[in-house]
Amino acid sequence: MKRSPEAKRLEEILRCSRIVAGGFMGEDPRPHEEIIEADGAALARLGVTARQLAVRMREMTEYGMAGLGTPVRFEERWEVVVDENRGETVCPWPHEGRYQKTVTTVRRIDTGETARWSALSVHFVEAHGFFQGRGSPFRLEPEDLARFLMAA
Template sequence: MIYPVHAEVEQQMRPGALSEQGFLGPTESVQSVLETDEQTLAKLGVTHVTIADRLETILLNVIQQKFTDLAGWFDRMTSFPNFDAPTIAPQFSLNNLPDLGSGYLVGKLHIFIKQWRGFQECPWGCPANSRLGSIDFLILNRETGESFTGPGLIVHLIREHHFFEGQQSPYRVDPAKAIRVLAL
């Protein structure tokens, strides 16, 4: 079920409004993005809640690891993902897996997070989530070599708004790819 999105909310998603890069491209329609992704999930038989819950569990696990190993914090820190400069993100594959000295492991998933000072705000105007709203992540499945990136706010956007961000946004999480990497 897709609810109509108010024009003001869509305006907040454009580049240069709530975020410099934008949740949507300059001209793409949030409604058509929502419809396409809804069809993809229906076809794959996975719900938004399943994806959001799994992602949230993984990211909270990483944040907990980070705070229980303060000495290793600096070593485990990376400069990616950085959606302001996406081209510097490493292209991991089965032949090019990162060493285990940086990032965090949750099962077979290797996660890298970048912490920002501010919180990303929901374009629908929901209260900010201080735990996840200030991080960006890269999740790599070390068994398949496939990875995807996204902002921490995506957990909320997927669960509450069924929104994976626009095709033209660097923040977008491709739902089919996320389902494969997370082995859902």
């Protein structure tokens, strides 16, 4: 793959552990462009966009904030806990943007499944279609996430 210096630099930042322990790529050997492409294709098969997922994730986080760290029921199927850690992180992509170190944990009441994301995770999904590398602590499998969030 022919890559620009910017793409190479971004890959280095995504793989480094300075911003988050373990980096954003985990054990995933694939270049970030390839991860984004594969995850985008998986979502396309389901007829869902990354943006739709991000909107839903943000809605849950904002709703859950009212609980101040205790579980809040969201609609009929989910329970949301938001931990508002102090401090901010920046996105490794070259643009302005700071994100709270908020961590949202959502549990499906019917299945017991859980999903977890940070404010930066939501931004990654929405702006970059990036669900992080496999093995990253905040990796979200797009198909699982779509089913988890969009359950009818």
